Amino acid sequence: MATTLKDIAKKLGVSTTAVSKALNDHDDIGDELKQEVRRVARELNYSPNSIARKLVSRKSRTLGVFMLSRQNKSEVDHMGYTFLHGIINEANLYNYDIVLFTTNSDFLEEKSYLDLCRERQVEGVIFTGLHLGDPHIEELKNSEIPVTVIDTELEGTNNLFVTSDNHFGMKKGLEYLYRLGHRQIALISGHKGAAVTKERFKSYHEFMQEKGIFKKDLVFNADYTQHGGFEAGEEIAALEKPPTAVLSMSDLMAIGAMEALESHGFIIPEDISIVGYDNIDITTFTRPPLTSIDQDGYDMGRSSVQITLNKLGEDVNFFEGAEKISDNKIVIKPKLVIRDSCKRLK
Amino acid sequence: MATTLKDIAKKLGVSTTAVSKALNDHDDIGDELKQEVRRVARELNYSPNSIARKLVSRKSRTLGVFMLSRQNKSEVDHMGYTFLHGIINEANLYNYDIVLFTTNSDFLEEKSYLDLCRERQVEGVIFTGLHLGDPHIEELKNSEIPVTVIDTELEGTNNLFVTSDNHFGMKKGLEYLYRLGHRQIALISGHKGAAVTKERFKSYHEFMQEKGIFKKDLVFNADYTQHGGFEAGEEIAALEKPPTAVLSMSDLMAIGAMEALESHGFIIPEDISIVGYDNIDITTFTRPPLTSIDQDGYDMGRSSVQITLNKLGEDVNFFEGAEKISDNKIVIKPKLVIRDSCKRLK
DNA sequence: TTGTACGCGTTATCAA
DNA sequence: TTGATAACGCGTACAA
Numbered sequence: 001m002a003t004t005l006k007d008i009a010k011k012l013g014v015s016t017t018a019v020s021k022a023l024n025d026h027d028d029i030g031d032e033l034k035q036e037v038r039r040v041a042r043e044l045n046y047s048p049n050s051i052a053r054k055l056v057s058r059k060s061r062t063l064g065v066f067m068l069s070r071q072n073k074s075e076v077d078h079m080g081y082t083f084l085h086g087i088i089n090e091a092n093l094y095n096y097d098i099v100l101f102t103t104n105s106d107f108l109e110e111k112s113y114l115d116l117c118r119e120r121q122v123e124g125v126i127f128t129g130l131h132l133g134d135p136h137i138e139e140l141k142n143s144e145i146p147v148t149v150i151d152t153e154l155e156g157t158n159n160l161f162v163t164s165d166n167h168f169g170m171k172k173g174l175e176y177l178y179r180l181g182h183r184q185i186a187l188i189s190g191h192k193g194a195a196v197t198k199e200r201f202k203s204y205h206e207f208m209q210e211k212g213i214f215k216k217d218l219v220f221n222a223d224y225t226q227h228g229g230f231e232a233g234e235e236i237a238a239l240e241k242p243p244t245a246v247l248s249m250s251d252l253m254a255i256g257a258m259e260a261l262e263s264h265g266f267i268i269p270e271d272i273s274i275v276g277y278d279n280i281d282i283t284t285f286t287r288p289p290l291t292s293i294d295q296d297g298y299d300m301g302r303s304s305v306q307i308t309l310n311k312l313g314e315d316v317n318f319f320e321g322a323e324k325i326s327d328n329k330i331v332i333k334p335k336l337v338i339r340d341s342c343k344r345l346k
Numbered sequence: 347m348a349t350t351l352k353d354i355a356k357k358l359g360v361s362t363t364a365v366s367k368a369l370n371d372h373d374d375i376g377d378e379l380k381q382e383v384r385r386v387a388r389e390l391n392y393s394p395n396s397i398a399r400k401l402v403s404r405k406s407r408t409l410g411v412f413m414l415s416r417q418n419k420s421e422v423d424h425m426g427y428t429f430l431h432g433i434i435n436e437a438n439l440y441n442y443d444i445v446l447f448t449t450n451s452d453f454l455e456e457k458s459y460l461d462l463c464r465e466r467q468v469e470g471v472i473f474t475g476l477h478l479g480d481p482h483i484e485e486l487k488n489s490e491i492p493v494t495v496i497d498t499e500l501e502g503t504n505n506l507f508v509t510s511d512n513h514f515g516m517k518k519g520l521e522y523l524y525r526l527g528h529r530q531i532a533l534i535s536g537h538k539g540a541a542v543t544k545e546r547f548k549s550y551h552e553f554m555q556e557k558g559i560f561k562k563d564l565v566f567n568a569d570y571t572q573h574g575g576f577e578a579g580e581e582i583a584a585l586e587k588p589p590t591a592v593l594s595m596s597d598l599m600a601i602g603a604m605e606a607l608e609s610h611g612f613i614i615p616e617d618i619s620i621v622g623y624d625n626i627d628i629t630t631f632t633r634p635p636l637t638s639i640d641q642d643g644y645d646m647g648r649s650s651v652q653i654t655l656n657k658l659g660e661d662v663n664f665f666e667g668a669e670k671i672s673d674n675k676i677v678i679k680p681k682l683v684i685r686d687s688c689k690r691l692k
Numbered sequence: 693t694t695g696t697a698c699g700c701g702t703t704a705t706c707a708a
Numbered sequence: 709t710t711g712a713t714a715a716c717g718c719g720t721a722c723a724a
Contacts, residue, residue: 002464004716004717004718005717005718005719006717006718014694014695015694015695015696016695016717016718016719017694017695017696017718017719017720018693018694018695020718020719020720021694021719021720024719028693028694029693029694030693030694033693033694045464047461047464047465048465048717048718049401049467049716049717049718050465050466050467051397051400051401051406051467051716051717051718052401052700052716052717052718052719053717053718053719054397054700054718055395055397055398055401055699055700055701055702055716055717055718056699056700056717056718056719056720057700057718057719058700058701060397081427081431085448088446088448089448092447092448097445097466098445098446099443099444100434100444100446101438102431102434102435102438115393118348118391118393119393119394119396120396120443121395121396121397255631281628282627282628282631285601285628285631285632286631287633350700350701350702351701351702351703352701360710360711361710361711361712362701362702362703362711363703363704363710363711363712363713364709364710364711366701366702366703366704367703367710370703374709374710375709375710376709376710379709379710394701394702395700395701395702397700397701397702398700398701398702398703398716399701399702399703400702400716401700401701401702401715401716401717401718402701402702402703402704402715402716403702403703403716404716404717
């Protein structure tokens with residue numbers, strides 16, 4: 001049996017109130033008693049019961065985190081875990097607990113996301129991998145607790161938003177290729193379900209239009225997986241007049257495309273330049289190492305906690321790297337990480 | 347304000363006791379009342395307060411998970427997150443919450459691991475990445491709550507243990523190389539702090555002795571990182587009579603070694619065969635794709651939850667794949683995943 | 693400076 | 709079949 005306030009009180013022949021106050025260092029308690037109480041507390045290996053505390057304070061100090069994914073249960077989702085890593089570390093900093101849900105909306109039957117949150121007395125919730133078209137999205141907009149979504153902007157009043165500046169990222173990548181002399185720049189796109197897909201496509205379209213080099217035949221639709229990228233690569237290889245460069249909306253797709261292209265005799269970057277997105281750690285190990293747009297998922301994770309706790313009234317230190325658009329929106333600027341998969345066009 | 351039992355009771359003019367019983371489907375309550383209660387509960391969007399429940403049941407239904415790592419805070423630890431993924435999914439299955447700590451023992455000052463557990467009212471705790479020589483290890487042996495450690499066996503009564511069969515794994519890898527005709531098989535070892543290092547070394551030593559081909563000059567000490575592997579690779583390349591094969595205790599080290607060897611003109615697998623350990627997803631992307639020993643971290647994570655909950659008296663379904671040595675020990679058999687980094691010696 | 697009494701939301705026991 | 713009461717461990721208003 002764990003020791004409680006009562007045990008300490010009994011041992012010292014005082015009331016539990018006195019003990020409680022002493023341990024919480026209230027100023028209306030005697031110094032000698034404080035000393036005594038602390039001594040006995042240590043002696044009995046006392047540690048406060050956070051559950052009781054939460055019940056009485058009616059604060060759970062808990063955030064829910066949903067890692068949504070269509071992937072196989074046993075597969076690891078890179079960006080998701082990068083976000084999570086930042087989320088955990090930041091939440092720990094503020095002494096908040098995290099309850100993690102990996103449930104997919106396909107598996108939810110009776111219970112909605114918010115039901116799960118209510119059950120666990122979660123004070124705020126963070127979503128990663130949320131899909132436009134998720135059947136529960138309307139409910140989230142009217143949530144009574146703050147809902148922070150990474151990479152998807154909802155328009156409810158209690159909806160917070162953390163994203164990477166996709167426009168900026170795409171522009172960085174495209175400008176880099178453009179400056180290397182490329183004009184035929186293909187795009188490998190992710191599935192339309194993700195908000196980022198739309199944004200990134202828009203940026204691509206704008207940039208290419210502006211330069212007068214947009215061709216809709218150079219847009220290939222895939223699904224953010226390596227396999228999808230492979231198929232896009234096959235299509236590109238089969239083109240009569242293949243592009244001189246490819247920008248892919250994810251590294252995995254870029255890697256798939258590289259495989260396909262190489263199997264058709266293309267040499268990278270001599271014959272075709274490739275830029276990926278996400279800068280997952282695999283990019284270091286591909287041949288050639290892949291130039292990629294880094295979203296800084298760790299910082300996005302941290303920011304998502306910061307913006308949520310801020311909404312909950314905590315005194316938060318937002319960190320420098322993030323661009324705080326409003327109390328409801330934070331944008332992180334991605335950066336281009338240049339490796340060896342692109343070459344100047346002769 | 348969230349609705350409580352009281353609200354429902356008031357609305358129906360009955361006692362909270364009746365409401366509680368109705369919602370929990372006790373058989374000593376009237377069917378009509380049950381119906382009514384459920385209707386109103388749904389109407390008021392009632393959801394039970396798990397904190398109050400936990401307080402009264404004196405069960406937190408929470409497991410602590412420590413992901414220890416010496417790595418940089420912003421780096422993702424592959425095996426760690428693979429374990430975690432299995433842990434989360436399995437815990438959710440049994441309706442247990444997870445409290446995650448990424449704290450490193452270097453950062454703990456006053457509070458020990460168990461202090462953190464006590465504060466959060468954790469019923470059991472799972473460690474990944476625990477180091478022999480961790481200053482808090484003695485305390486863990488005498489823990490009042492079940493302590494499950496992945497990859498490190500402690501000898502306390504409340505200590506549970508999940509591991510991959512390292513002996514089996516090493517033997518698989520070495521036998522494979524041996525059957526390909528290799529006799530000069532170098533070992534790249536991880537740091538001595540990890541229990542797995544010792545085990546794997548022992549297996550290597552035994553195997554090589556048995557075959558009469560052990561040479562202590564072929565053992566290279568590194569630290570499980572890519573950089574360490576690189577340095578070992580340099581040493582191997584500098585050897586007057588380099589080995590024809592290398593077995594590395596981690597994929598990252600194997601990849602580092604490959605880089606070093608290739609930079610010295612070695613062609614893999616023509617000049618030298620390489621086997622890694624962990625089968626992290628990067629192995630698919632190396633050139634050549636790396637043959638590796640797969641620990642199945644996802645299942646190890648699941649098993650660690652199962653063995654912990656079993657100890658806590660839950661009715662657990664242990665799954666088939668795992669070898670349950672005792673109530674305190676589960677061993678998962680690794681498998682060799684053959685790719686293209688090894689070749690038969692001519 | 694210390695103690696009493698009560699409440700947080702739920703469940704279990706026992707009485708009605 | 710239903711309800712009153714107490715208890716889980718802690719914090720806080722108010723009284724002493």
